[in-house]
Amino acid sequence: MTMVPAKVLDALTALEPDGDTDAKLTKVVEEALVRRLNHYQCVDRRLQQKYAMTFAEFLDRRTLEQKGHTFEVESDFWEWELAQDGMRTLERQLSELRRPSG
Numbered sequence: 001m002t003m004v005p006a007k008v009l010d011a012l013t014a015l016e017p018d019g020d021t022d023a024k025l026t027k028v029v030e031e032a033l034v035r036r037l038n039h040y041q042c043v044d045r046r047l048q049q050k051y052a053m054t055f056a057e058f059l060d061r062r063t064l065e066q067k068g069h070t071f072e073v074e075s076d077f078w079e080w081e082l083a084q085d086g087m088r089t090l091e092r093q094l095s096e097l098r099r100p101s102g
Contacts, residue, residue, distance in 0.1 A: 030097055037090040043083040047076055055080050 004012075009021065016024040044055065051058055058064075058080065067073040 026097065030094065033090050033094050033097070037087060037094070040083040040086040040090065043079060044087065047080045055084050
């Protein structure tokens with residue numbers, strides 16, 4: 001069992017005054033995952049609007065090749081791919097975190 005330093009417990013209690021330590025940690029972690037998921041979803045929406053297509057369509061239409069592998073399109077591709085992977089990973093982690101134990 002890992003011991004949580006007192007200063008971390010104090011900060012945790014300031015963030016989440018109610019509940020036991022496990023419940024507080026779970027809530028703080030869940031909120032952090034949701035914030036990061038929201039960031040990736042914003043990236044996804046922004047790039048969907050910019051290219052007027054989903055990431056899957058971007059790949060299927062070979063947009064990267066059609067646009068000549070410009071720096072901007074390459075950068076967008078990698079950012080979009082990271083966002084897609086991040087959304088899948090975080091949704092899975094949130095699902096696991098929210099699953100009742102027992």
